[in-house]
Amino acid sequence: MLSMIATMAFAVLYQIPRKAIIPVGLLGGVAYLFQTAAMRYGMTEVVASFVASLSVCLLSEGLARRLRMPVTVFAVPGIVILVPGIDAYMAMKAFVQNHELQGVSLLSQTALVAGAIASGLVISGVLFRSVWRVRHYAGRRSGD
């Protein structure tokens, strides 16, 4: 619930269209739900973030086509809740307290989670781009 509010408020900073606010809030909620659920089923934070990011980005692409808006309107606020903020903070704190080894390990964890979120974006983008193209050309050939 709070993740939805956080997402919606963040979306206002990017001035997304009014019609998109509610769907974006739901996306934020879905992201948080998937991430926590996946972690409860024993997945690591990296895998859980990937699962959540992929599902949010797929939904964003679908919503963008349905509501005829750019994908970024949905994807940017949708994935914000997944950002590994606490990991990054702990890493910085470890460096400040001269626990270099711990800092490096936390930092690589942060980088991996960020990479997982990015790959969610990449995979959904590739899927939708190619699917859309195939459909587009198929439609043309049949004389549409």
Added chain:
Amino acid sequence: MTDATSYPFGDSSDVTNRSQYEQFLLLCTQAGTLLLQFGGETSRVEETIAHLALSAGFSAHEVQSFVTPTGIFVSMNTPSGTQTKLTRVRGPFQLNLAKVTEINELSRRFSRGECTISEAQSALVRIETARPIYPLALRRACAGISSGSFTVVLGGSAVGFLIAALSGLLAQLVTEWLAAYVPRFFGVLLAGLCSAFLASSLADFVHAPQTGAIIVGAVLPLLPGLAVTNAIRDLLAGDLLSGVARGAEALFTAVAISVAVTVAISLHAHAG
């Protein structure tokens, strides 16, 4: 010239026709500049220009564009030779995805033939000068609300919500103020420093638990979410140059935030 090419406005040695070509070129660069300034991807700009060209009646590849995050090149074949226009895109960049959506919609209307070039141009001016749909005060309040709620999601308390909301508001105000004077990532560095320091001092002052969650929430409005997404989408569309450039911007911003947080907590450790 082969028979396959078509020129929508006729022979360009005619003065009226030539000005029509120029008007069309102007429309392309205006739409592109606005898209970039409001936070659209460069691949979106290239697609929009190609779309406009096709619907104006040019045959494919008669209008070519090369767009980077800081400049737009459009070149167009006319019966009397090639016309080229180069537009340098400078800030102020203000993120406004609603306006990106509206320009998108305008280009669709144009391709359905529902408006002429001059109507499209005046519609662009209207979009550019329209007041933002969310007033400034609401945007600032939302910066605070998103910071606060994020803190609670990460395990903070009600006090944490308040502290993070205040610091998030500060971060937003500082970035707004600095945007006109310094590069974006430097503004983010200073804003992150102010807000992380305020957050950690306040948290210490009232002995709030979960200082980490509060600081992370406080710097939330500074995250380069759009830069990351645009970088990836540009790379996927084959715009390697823009993708790498945006990726570098996102990386700089992320590093700036972490440096700011590090400095803030070490300052705080020494002061306390």
